[in-house]
Amino acid sequence: MSTILYYSPKYIRPIISVCLVQYFKADIQIVDIDTDMENFARDFPLQQCPSLINRETGLYLTETISIQHYLIKTFSKYPEEVKKLLGSTILEEAEILRWDALSVSDFLNREVHYIKPLIGLLPYDADAHLQAKKQLDVVVQIFEDHLKNHQFLVSDHITLADLSVTGSFFFGFNFAYDEKWSQQYPNITRWYKEITKSPYVSNFFNDKQQTNTVPLPPQ
Ligand SMILES: N[C@@H](CCC(=O)N[C@@H](CS)C(=O)NCC(=O)O)C(=O)O
Numbered sequence: 001m002s003t004i005l006y007y008s009p010k011y012i013r014p015i016i017s018v019c020l021v022q023y024f025k026a027d028i029q030i031v032d033i034d035t036d037m038e039n040f041a042r043d044f045p046l047q048q049c050p051s052l053i054n055r056e057t058g059l060y061l062t063e064t065i066s067i068q069h070y071l072i073k074t075f076s077k078y079p080e081e082v083k084k085l086l087g088s089t090i091l092e093e094a095e096i097l098r099w100d101a102l103s104v105s106d107f108l109n110r111e112v113h114y115i116k117p118l119i120g121l122l123p124y125d126a127d128a129h130l131q132a133k134k135q136l137d138v139v140v141q142i143f144e145d146h147l148k149n150h151q152f153l154v155s156d157h158i159t160l161a162d163l164s165v166t167g168s169f170f171f172g173f174n175f176a177y178d179e180k181w182s183q184q185y186p187n188i189t190r191w192y193k194e195i196t197k198s199p200y201v202s203n204f205f206n207d208k209q210q211t212n213t214v215p216l217p218p219q
Helices: 015-023 037-043 064-075 079-086 090-119 126-149 160-175 179-184 186-196
Strands: 003-007 028-032 051-054 059-062
Touching (some): 003 015, 015 160, 051 064, 090 126
Parallel strands (some): 003 028
Antiparallel strands (some): 003 051, 051 059
Protein backbone atom coordinates (compact mmCIF):
# COMPACT_ATOMS: atom_id res chain seq x y z
CA MET A 1 0.00 0.00 0.00
CA SER A 2 1.45 3.34 -0.97
CA THR A 3 2.07 6.44 1.07
CA ILE A 4 -0.69 9.04 0.72
CA LEU A 5 -0.38 12.81 1.00
CA TYR A 6 -3.83 14.25 1.71
CA TYR A 7 -4.46 17.72 0.33
CA SER A 8 -7.33 19.81 -0.94
CA PRO A 9 -7.20 22.22 -3.89
CA LYS A 10 -9.21 24.59 -1.66
CA TYR A 11 -6.46 24.85 0.95
CA ILE A 12 -3.17 26.73 1.16
CA ARG A 13 -1.00 24.83 3.65
CA PRO A 14 -0.67 21.65 1.52
CA ILE A 15 0.59 23.55 -1.56
CA ILE A 16 4.31 23.27 -0.86
CA SER A 17 4.15 19.64 0.30
CA VAL A 18 2.38 18.74 -2.96
CA CYS A 19 5.03 20.67 -4.92
CA LEU A 20 7.83 18.82 -3.09
CA VAL A 21 6.30 15.40 -3.84
CA GLN A 22 6.06 16.37 -7.50
CA TYR A 23 9.53 17.95 -7.66
CA PHE A 24 11.25 14.93 -6.09
CA LYS A 25 9.02 12.52 -8.06
CA ALA A 26 8.40 10.80 -4.73
CA ASP A 27 6.46 7.54 -4.71
CA ILE A 28 3.53 9.14 -2.91
CA GLN A 29 -0.11 9.30 -3.95
CA ILE A 30 -1.52 12.82 -3.75
CA VAL A 31 -5.16 12.44 -2.71
CA ASP A 32 -7.87 15.11 -2.51
CA ILE A 33 -9.58 14.67 0.88
CA ASP A 34 -13.00 15.05 -0.74
CA THR A 35 -12.42 11.86 -2.74
CA ASP A 36 -11.49 9.75 0.31
CA MET A 37 -13.28 11.47 3.21
CA GLU A 38 -14.23 8.32 5.11
CA ASN A 39 -10.65 7.06 5.43
CA PHE A 40 -9.22 10.58 5.92
CA ALA A 41 -11.66 11.49 8.70
CA ARG A 42 -11.18 8.13 10.43
CA ASP A 43 -7.39 8.43 10.52
CA PHE A 44 -7.05 12.19 11.00
CA PRO A 45 -9.55 13.38 13.64
CA LEU A 46 -8.48 17.02 13.16
CA GLN A 47 -9.37 16.67 9.45
CA GLN A 48 -6.65 19.08 8.45
CA CYS A 49 -4.18 18.93 5.64
CA PRO A 50 -1.50 18.35 4.65
CA SER A 51 -1.51 14.91 6.28
CA LEU A 52 0.74 12.01 5.35
CA ILE A 53 0.06 8.33 5.97
CA ASN A 54 1.17 4.88 4.98
CA ARG A 55 -1.40 2.51 6.46
CA GLU A 56 0.91 -0.47 5.98
CA THR A 57 4.15 0.83 7.44
CA GLY A 58 2.58 3.02 10.13
CA LEU A 59 4.06 6.26 8.74
CA TYR A 60 1.79 8.97 10.15
CA LEU A 61 2.46 12.70 10.05
CA THR A 62 0.43 15.84 10.46
CA GLU A 63 1.63 19.49 10.58
CA THR A 64 2.90 21.23 7.49
CA ILE A 65 6.44 21.87 8.71
CA SER A 66 6.96 18.30 9.85
CA ILE A 67 5.75 16.93 6.50
CA GLN A 68 7.90 19.35 4.48
CA HIS A 69 11.02 18.29 6.43
CA TYR A 70 10.18 14.62 6.04
CA LEU A 71 9.72 14.98 2.26
CA ILE A 72 12.94 16.91 1.71
CA LYS A 73 15.09 14.65 3.89
CA THR A 74 13.59 11.44 2.50
CA PHE A 75 13.33 12.19 -1.19
CA SER A 76 16.13 14.59 -2.14
CA LYS A 77 18.95 12.55 -3.64
CA TYR A 78 21.51 15.23 -2.88
CA PRO A 79 22.79 15.98 0.65
CA GLU A 80 23.88 19.41 -0.60
CA GLU A 81 20.32 20.17 -1.70
CA VAL A 82 18.96 19.16 1.70
CA LYS A 83 21.42 21.54 3.36
CA LYS A 84 20.46 24.30 0.96
CA LEU A 85 16.74 23.88 1.58
CA LEU A 86 16.83 23.27 5.33
CA GLY A 87 19.96 25.20 6.33
CA SER A 88 23.60 24.31 6.74
CA THR A 89 24.23 25.91 10.13
CA ILE A 90 22.23 25.83 13.35
CA LEU A 91 21.34 29.48 12.89
CA GLU A 92 20.19 28.98 9.27
CA GLU A 93 18.06 26.02 10.33
CA ALA A 94 16.50 28.09 13.10
CA GLU A 95 15.86 31.05 10.77
CA ILE A 96 14.21 28.80 8.19
CA LEU A 97 11.98 27.30 10.89
CA ARG A 98 11.18 30.82 12.09
CA TRP A 99 9.85 31.95 8.70
CA ASP A 100 8.14 28.64 7.98
CA ALA A 101 6.32 28.71 11.34
CA LEU A 102 5.30 32.33 10.83
CA SER A 103 4.09 31.46 7.33
CA VAL A 104 1.73 28.62 8.34
CA SER A 105 0.53 30.18 11.60
CA ASP A 106 0.18 33.93 12.27
CA PHE A 107 0.77 35.13 8.72
CA LEU A 108 -1.66 32.78 7.01
CA ASN A 109 -4.23 33.13 9.80
CA ARG A 110 -4.14 36.93 9.53
CA GLU A 111 -4.33 36.78 5.74
CA VAL A 112 -7.35 34.47 5.98
CA HIS A 113 -9.14 36.73 8.48
CA TYR A 114 -8.65 39.68 6.15
CA ILE A 115 -9.45 38.00 2.82
CA LYS A 116 -12.11 35.37 3.58
CA PRO A 117 -14.80 37.91 4.63
CA LEU A 118 -14.20 39.72 1.31
CA ILE A 119 -14.83 36.61 -0.77
CA GLY A 120 -17.79 35.32 1.21
CA LEU A 121 -15.97 32.53 3.04
CA LEU A 122 -16.35 34.15 6.49
CA PRO A 123 -18.99 36.53 7.81
CA TYR A 124 -18.13 40.21 7.27
CA ASP A 125 -18.02 42.63 10.19
CA ALA A 126 -16.60 46.08 9.40
CA ASP A 127 -14.78 46.65 12.72
CA ALA A 128 -13.37 43.12 12.89
CA HIS A 129 -12.27 43.44 9.27
CA LEU A 130 -10.46 46.72 9.87
CA GLN A 131 -8.69 45.11 12.82
CA ALA A 132 -7.77 42.07 10.70
CA LYS A 133 -6.26 44.36 8.05
CA LYS A 134 -4.16 46.17 10.65
CA GLN A 135 -2.90 42.88 12.06
CA LEU A 136 -2.10 41.55 8.59
CA ASP A 137 -0.23 44.74 7.67
CA VAL A 138 2.12 44.27 10.64
CA VAL A 139 3.28 40.86 9.37
CA VAL A 140 3.42 41.91 5.73
CA GLN A 141 5.65 44.85 6.67
CA ILE A 142 8.04 42.45 8.43
CA PHE A 143 8.47 40.56 5.14
CA GLU A 144 8.78 43.78 3.12
CA ASP A 145 11.47 45.22 5.42
CA HIS A 146 13.45 41.99 5.45
CA LEU A 147 13.29 41.55 1.67
CA LYS A 148 14.39 45.13 1.11
CA ASN A 149 17.88 44.09 2.18
CA HIS A 150 17.85 40.39 1.29
CA GLN A 151 17.25 38.62 -2.00
CA PHE A 152 15.91 35.58 -0.11
CA LEU A 153 14.52 35.12 3.38
CA VAL A 154 17.55 33.18 4.63
CA SER A 155 21.03 32.89 3.13
CA ASP A 156 21.83 33.71 -0.51
CA HIS A 157 19.68 31.05 -2.17
CA ILE A 158 16.18 29.56 -2.03
CA THR A 159 15.37 27.69 1.16
CA LEU A 160 12.23 26.05 2.48
CA ALA A 161 11.46 29.39 4.13
CA ASP A 162 11.01 31.03 0.72
CA LEU A 163 8.88 28.16 -0.56
CA SER A 164 6.62 28.04 2.46
CA VAL A 165 6.09 31.79 2.74
CA THR A 166 5.42 31.98 -1.00
CA GLY A 167 2.73 29.31 -0.57
CA SER A 168 1.01 31.49 2.03
CA PHE A 169 1.39 34.67 -0.05
CA PHE A 170 -0.39 32.86 -2.88
CA PHE A 171 -3.69 33.30 -1.04
CA GLY A 172 -3.16 37.06 -1.09
CA PHE A 173 -1.83 37.36 -4.63
CA ASN A 174 -4.68 35.20 -5.87
CA PHE A 175 -7.50 37.15 -4.20
CA ALA A 176 -6.47 40.59 -2.98
CA TYR A 177 -2.91 41.77 -3.70
CA ASP A 178 -3.22 43.65 -6.98
CA GLU A 179 -0.78 45.96 -8.80
CA LYS A 180 -1.51 48.82 -6.40
CA TRP A 181 -0.65 46.55 -3.46
CA SER A 182 2.58 45.62 -5.26
CA GLN A 183 3.55 49.30 -5.52
CA GLN A 184 3.31 49.49 -1.74
CA TYR A 185 5.26 46.24 -1.28
CA PRO A 186 7.77 46.13 -4.17
CA ASN A 187 10.29 43.88 -2.42
CA ILE A 188 7.76 41.18 -1.55
CA THR A 189 6.49 41.33 -5.13
CA ARG A 190 9.98 41.05 -6.67
CA TRP A 191 10.81 38.12 -4.39
CA TYR A 192 7.41 36.38 -4.89
CA LYS A 193 7.81 36.52 -8.68
CA GLU A 194 11.29 35.01 -8.42
CA ILE A 195 10.33 32.19 -6.03
CA THR A 196 7.20 31.20 -7.96
CA LYS A 197 9.43 30.55 -11.01
CA SER A 198 11.69 28.19 -9.06
CA PRO A 199 11.58 24.56 -10.26
CA TYR A 200 10.53 23.47 -6.77
CA VAL A 201 7.13 25.13 -7.15
CA SER A 202 6.76 26.23 -10.78
CA ASN A 203 4.44 23.28 -11.55
CA PHE A 204 1.88 24.83 -9.27
CA PHE A 205 2.50 28.51 -10.03
CA ASN A 206 3.07 28.52 -13.80
CA ASP A 207 -0.62 29.05 -14.63
CA LYS A 208 -1.39 31.38 -11.70
CA GLN A 209 -1.78 35.13 -12.16
CA GLN A 210 -1.68 38.02 -9.72
CA THR A 211 -5.23 39.30 -9.20
CA ASN A 212 -6.12 42.58 -10.91
CA THR A 213 -9.15 43.26 -8.76
CA VAL A 214 -9.52 43.67 -5.02
CA PRO A 215 -12.84 42.33 -3.73
CA LEU A 216 -14.99 45.02 -2.11
CA PRO A 217 -16.51 44.58 1.35
CA PRO A 218 -20.10 43.30 1.13
CA GLN A 219 -22.68 46.15 1.39
N1 LIG B 1 -1.31 23.17 12.35
C1 LIG B 1 -1.65 22.62 11.06
C2 LIG B 1 -2.84 23.35 10.51
C3 LIG B 1 -3.34 22.69 9.23
C4 LIG B 1 -4.58 23.38 8.70
O1 LIG B 1 -5.28 24.11 9.41
N2 LIG B 1 -4.87 23.14 7.42
C5 LIG B 1 -6.05 23.71 6.85
C6 LIG B 1 -5.86 23.90 5.36
S1 LIG B 1 -4.85 25.26 4.96
C7 LIG B 1 -7.20 22.77 7.04
O2 LIG B 1 -7.07 21.61 6.80
N3 LIG B 1 -8.35 23.30 7.45
C8 LIG B 1 -9.54 22.53 7.62
C9 LIG B 1 -10.05 22.58 9.02
O3 LIG B 1 -9.36 23.08 9.93
O4 LIG B 1 -11.15 22.08 9.21
C10 LIG B 1 -0.45 22.69 10.10
O5 LIG B 1 0.40 23.56 10.30
O6 LIG B 1 -0.36 21.88 9.19
